[in-house]
Amino acid sequence: MTPTLYLTRNGLLEPLGQSQVMAYLRGLSRDHAITLITYEKDEDRADSARMAAARAECEALGIRWLPQRFQPQPKVIAPALSMLRMVWLVRREVRARRVRLIHARSYIPAAVAMAVSRMTGVPFIFDMRALWPEELITAGRLRRGSFLHRRIVAAERICLRRAAGVVSLTHAAAEHLRRIYPEELKDQRLVVIPTCADLDRFGPAASPPPRRVIGCLGTMLSGWFRVDWLRAFLEAGLRRDPTLEIELTTRDDPGRLREVLGPELAERLVIAPARPDEVPSVLQDQFASVMFFTDGLGKVGSSPTRMGEILGCGLPVVANEGVGDVARIIREYRVGILVRSAAPQDMETAWVELEALLTDPDLAARCRSAAEAVFSLSAGTDSYRRLYADILGGKPGNVAEDHQECAD
Template structure:
């Protein structure tokens, strides 16, 4: 029997959150045949208060041989709370690293990576910097960090050190890797891998194309400042003028009242627009009758590291998408796999052109199958786990 290698996984995202389950446990469960994982995650107090869910998740982890060590996430006051959580991470990383219970530390995002970097100076245990996004740029765009402030300068120095000293760096997108290497020439020799967000393809079934009016739609958070709502409703309005029978759908937990108020400004009647919320388990059924997903995200440096999970979910259902440039690798993927249309901007001319291109795309009988194949190639958890396995083996000796 092969002795499993020991790995410590640090996450500032809770394992009880939908994102934690889909983007952490989905991978580690597949790697648990060769690696004995200890997961240290930070859980929201409300999530951790649900004892039955905590126990169910703990039992699931045990079934994979995973030792789950949950901590409580602190968020106020922001700076002090983050420093406290970092201290907790430092203690946990030291405990497992210096005792020989971790031959590798896998860090999901910046705060865990800082802990691994500092502890690793003493223990010499290598760490993977799984950066997930361009966090500092996201913080600046969200108004949570002032560019060139003292805190920003300290974080930039830490980011540079993390990128340089990590045994391997994982990015959600190739666009982010290209940007980082262009900004810091010394990173051209660093080992980077691109592993995007994953989708549990077993929950998504490709539906056959229908001859019914084209139901355009989207899903996820749209009232956030990160989504072009004006582009969305102008697209729906334009489609409604082209096809009087067209209907639309938004699957979201955002305010229905706010969305309907905006829809009326574009002449979209209540009966034309369906707005529903969905649990993660029901999302496949709730988007099944959408014929094209509209992915209109704000662009910029901070979004170069973004990989919209909802794109993978649409494609897994065989649904093409319309998306814009400047958001990670989204536009490149749409064009490479021919699974939708890339829109240049939110002008009426661009929207008219995109909808006309979508009509032409619908004539391709292989479109739905091609969408599914793209999801299986790029967004599958199996594919992502295989990439992580190669990274682990390149760092830890398997003699």
């Protein structure tokens, strides 16, 4: 068993912590003695039953879990202080556990892993998850060319060069990175692994849902979700079918979400969070799910977690162009509708196309097949396992073709 440290600023009790961290570690822990460092939000830490259950699962898998407190405030200062403590914590664990590989999920953990790697010589994986600086700019949280932006981009460049391996969520982002960082990635291991879904949990309903429910899953107030498109699409749907039911499954504040979506929809919305184990049954009660994101460079690296889960349940996706590999997957597998704009006529057209698609008797099976081909958790875990082996075995870089990528 190889001592390995997995570092993420997400919480294990968050939906992403379960679907995009723990889901992989269940498989990887068979070959690696994993120390897992996560950052849990106060509301999750307060749920003693779920914390105990997560700890029990980690212990059963042989994972040594070190949950830390996530402190988002004050802005800039809190992440900086968190990084300093993270460096100390990771360095301590690397030396005490004789760790041979650090898996850093996203940019701040990668910067920490790079610093510790320089101190100890232990290699690290830069698991990018997305193009974070571009996402921050798109969300209005960062100004291009600002001091902070320049520092983040400099860290990105150094991490790409010094990492023992790099993981991108999308082929579109991998192509972009090779264009702007040709020297840094010349001999680098660069593997594409989308946000995979546990398709043993996300499966089609046994029978068609009794109600006509359109859904939307995940955060909608992130700054990069197109709430105006969602509003226009739902309004068009209600014009065509006044009996249409709308379920928004999210941890977003319901009052604020109703306010943003407007008074015409406010009373028609069912807004509620769902635990990770509840999400499959929520999706199985719907006939389609909507995901509209801002496009452009900020979303080139995005692989929406919800897409694999939706398709796994046999549901088509209503989406827009310009988000990672989403449009390519929808076109290649014919598993959804691509909406052109928020204009009423384009939303009406989208509903006509969706209703026609729903008459296809092979749609559910095709959605499921697409999920298995692109978003399989087992394929994603195998890709990570091979990357670990390549690094620990000292094989040369630039081996992306040798990996069975989820999106083949």
